[in-house]
Amino acid sequence: MSSIPLSEQLGAMAFVDELRHQQRQVQEHLDLPRRRAEIAERIRAYYLSNTIAFDDKLIEQGVRQVFAHRLKFEAPPLNGFDAWLVKTLTHRSKMRFWGGFIKTFLAAFIVFFVWSAYSQSSRYITTFYSDDDIRNVARTAAEVRNERIELYKEVDKQRRELIALQKRNAQQQDAHVSQLLERAQKAIPASDIRTEVGASEPVSRANVAVIEPQINALKAEKNAIKGALYTAETDIKYARGILEIREGIKEMLQDPKRAAALAQFSDLDGRLAELDQQLKNVNSFDSHMDASSTYRELSSDLWPDKDLLELQTQRAYALSKRLEKNSVPEELREELQVKMREINAELKNGDSDAAERKISHLTKRLKAAGYWSQ
Structure with missing residues (x-):
């Protein structure tokens, strides 16, 4: 398909739009019964909305008179030159000369106007982009x-x-x-x-x-x-993080080097249940980091070939450091430090089961209060 210059397309569209506009105007003038009925109906609606008494026959008569005079030519008042020009053009002897002159002038003006508009639109289109x-x-x-x-x-x-x-x-x-x-x-x-x-x-x-x-x-x-x-x-x-943690848990539970630590870990089921619930709720950066932190702590607590009391001592030390943070309120800190002293006493006595229960309880308290990840 040959390329058509955009200027020719725009020029043709302008003429088509003008013809469509003229056709719509002609169609409106031809449909006189409909227009008369619409105008009469609007007049009635106006009188009704303003509680003005009216006569349908008078309305119909007024509308017919308006339409009867709508195409009637009413000559405007003429000044001296216009009166002379009209008088001159009405004389048959001079009609041909002035008529030919005016037609020639109008034709030349129309040609110039069309050519000027076309050349300007073409120049605008072609020079819009440098x-x-x-x-x-x-x-x-x-x-x-x-x-x-x-x-x-x-x-x-x-x-x-x-x-x-x-x-x-x-x-x-x-x-x-x-x-x-x-x-x-x-x-x-x-x-x-x-x-x-x-x-x-x-x-x-x-x-x-x-x-x-x-x-x-x-x-x-x-x-x-x-x-x-x-x-x-x-x-x-x-x-990916959830899958890696779940695979890591599976390997950790099956690792023979961790068997001793697993056997001594009294709160393993509770820790695994807590981690599982966190993994089911991973949907943001914070929830993702919470689950990862819980997994790392569990993995560290179940380190291979490590004595359970040694592991619990490390966990108790980490808990005491958390309690020292300024973000923990003084009232809660005092309460939990009492638990910490009890944990240290159990560890000193070698009671790993009692120490494990209290460590798990203190950890849950911090998490429930919202001070674990801070």
Whole structure:
């Protein structure tokens, strides 16, 4: 298909719009019964809304008289020159000369006006974009293409990691991980986001008006794509963390080197239940960090080949350091320091079971009060 200059297209559209406007006006004048009925109805509505008495026959008569005179010519008052011109033109002997002169003048004026309007519109269209503008649009198009390539690489990376985690989760499916991965899959763009704008058809004066809006639309869409990728990346990170912790727990419980520590750990079931509940609620940075912290503490407390009393002594020392923080209120600190003295006494006596129960109780109190992660 041959390319049609935009100036010719705009010129043709202007004439078409003018013809449509004229046709609509003619149609309105031709449909006289409808117009008369509408005007009469509006007059009645006005009188009714203002509680003015009226006669339908008078309204109909008034509307007919208005329409009877609507096309009647009423000559305006003439000044001296206009009266002379009319008088001169009415004489048959001079009619041909003045008539021909006026027709020639009007024809020349119309031709000049049309040519001037067309040339101005064409000049505006062709000079709206300077050579520098076209070069800038071409450079911006290249930048957009490169940005889309980098975004596509990130999309492809996230999609590959998503598929790997889906396979990993299928081996021992976790409902919350499945939910996070499904949300990530919806966020990742499904189609190829790369573009050939400004490359498949180099930017020129003939197409710059079409290509520039495409570039602007692609630039505006970039932030939306980045936001979707951030959402997908975050959900994938949380899902990966949950799977790693659950796999780590499984390996820890089956590790023969930890058997002795596991056998002596009186509150293991409670600690595992607490961690499981945290993993089911991972949906933000804080909840993710809380679950990771609980897992690291449990793993440290079940360190291989370590005496249980030694482990409990380390945990008691960590608890005492938490109580010393300024964020813990004085009233709560005094209450829990009493428990700490009891824990130290149990450890000194070698009663690991009693020490374990009190350490677990004090830890739960701090977590319930919201001072564990501070």
